[in-house]
Amino acid sequence: MSAKAGADLHILEARSLSKRFGRVQALSGVDLQIHAGSVLALLGDNGAGKSTLVKIVSGVHRPDTGDLLLDGSRLNISSPRDASAAGIETVYQDLALCENLNVTQNLFLGRERRSPGNAIRRMFLDRRSMEAEAEKAFDILGTRIPSLAAPISALSGGQRQAVAIARAIVWQSRLVMFDEPTAALGVEQTENVHRLIRRLRDRGVGVLLITHNMVDVFALADRVIVLRQGRRVSEMDPRKCTPDDVVSAITGSERAGERSP
């Protein structure tokens, strides 16, 4: 796969992350490395700690212990805004788009560009430069949007996914996390999401894919990490294992231990 070029460069490293909520140990001592231009699938049953891990990396939660390292240096994220500033973008299952706003407004939401010039001009939006940037992003994704001035409500499901993912391109994100991206989708839309994720990966973006869907894993992932009860129990190469192996690791039946590191 084309992804191998920068595989040794890891963008994000998590070192022994732990997080406890009351009496529940959601995450205990999890290590993780995400490489540029490759897709890491994070699997696990409900309550295995996937969401907690995502929320730590996206700045929603802070870990009790453990570090996040970006390009080898320690990263302090305490809000989703910090995460975005560090080049970490999250694509939520519900896409988190404002249906009443148009495509460009959604892409730049919260980080609008202001007109260059004096103090008065800087109070106003620089629509032209944002639209130009948005056009580039859709060119890169290879997705056609009827009009950048169209509200999201006028777009198809596939186009909406492209808008959510185009944010990562506009912001030149280094790492994009997908939270159950295909859970509610049909076959064709799932294929669309896969195509978009491959485009991102081919641009050297590190992708963390949280999913239940074996189709996603075997279509996209370069590596698979399985969490169970807050611990990392297994790391696999999807080219050398079967869906059954992965399922065993998730559920913790006998065969799971064989491939554990």
Place this chain on the structure above:
Amino acid sequence: MNPQRVRKGSEPAVAPKSIQDWLLKISYGELGLLPVLAALMAVLIVFNFASPYFLTPRNLSNLTLQVGVLGVMALGMSLVLFIGEIDLSAGSVSGVCAIILVLLSSRFGIPGILAVSLAILCGAAIGGIHGKLVTAIGAPSFIVTLTGLLVWQGAQRMLVGNQIGQILINDPLVISIASTFMPFWLSLLIVASTVGYALVFCIRRWKLKQHAGTAGKLGLLGRSMLFPILAIVIFLVLSNHLGVPVLLLILAILALVLTLVTEHTPFGVHIFAVGGNAEAARRAGINVARLKLILFSSCSALAAFSGIVAVSRQYAADGNTGGGNLVLDAIAAAVIGGTSLFGGRGRIQGSLLGALVIGTVANGLDLLGQSANVKSIITGLILLGAVSVDMVARQRRIRSGAAGA
């Protein structure tokens, strides 16, 4: 590089800000100002045939003054409606601030400009309390501002105290707000510069968007000239009576500032983002609580200003200032102007035009000697029409999304 590539798809390639884009929007169910302009045209035509006095400069001059109180309040109301909230207390707030102004001026002899500023600040503070209650407790704004309606109405009557009837004001500045007309040369200058600015704006855009084609240019010209043409007509008509009222200029400036903020600044995008999907706005790093606080505060500050305009028109305030149907008319004005009660949709100009529709109906029915009851019924029916148009457009919006899949 082909700048148009993105737009070529199953749907027609469109250039930004062109007539095609506009038609596309309408087909999506984004009707913009069309319904309210149609409603305004309709009532103007109907009353023109119904009463020979309606389209006289004298009556139209009256109309612009009558619409001031409602117009200012409707502008503030649209701000909270944009984020899917509501402010039922605007009438009471305008009333209590009107009393505060009158007391400060008449009882304590505070000069007009200071008294007006303090009254507006009181309004802003009251709105801040509403906003804080909505964001901190998470109480629905409907309940918070219903409480506000009762509390501030009570406060207003307590401030009026034992005095029967009205408290008069004779501060020259306050009185002049609604009773001064601009000199001919000043209104001419303003109208000319409006037209000039619109032309300069058009020419600059034309140069930037060579590829937009003739249709795009015509569309741009039509859009930019809408308000300058309106300004010319108003100017020509009102110059035949006493001139253009200063109140109309104030209203236009308020509407202009709010339009710039809501449609051309990042903050404006955030307002509609919160109205459309507050959770998505929060995830995008927008401080939703702060934004709501600012808007509730602005809404009440504008309500306070509408109370000041009412004082200026009546030379007095009493326990009923800001009462009656005023707050409901303000909500109706915004909705007739295309603002959605569900939040995330609407325009400032729409609310102003909506207030004009309601004001025109009231004025026209007065000329025909109809009672307040008839006014109420007709205004209600227009509101029903506006909501129906919005619901049909909403269906279209939902359908257009599904059809594109």
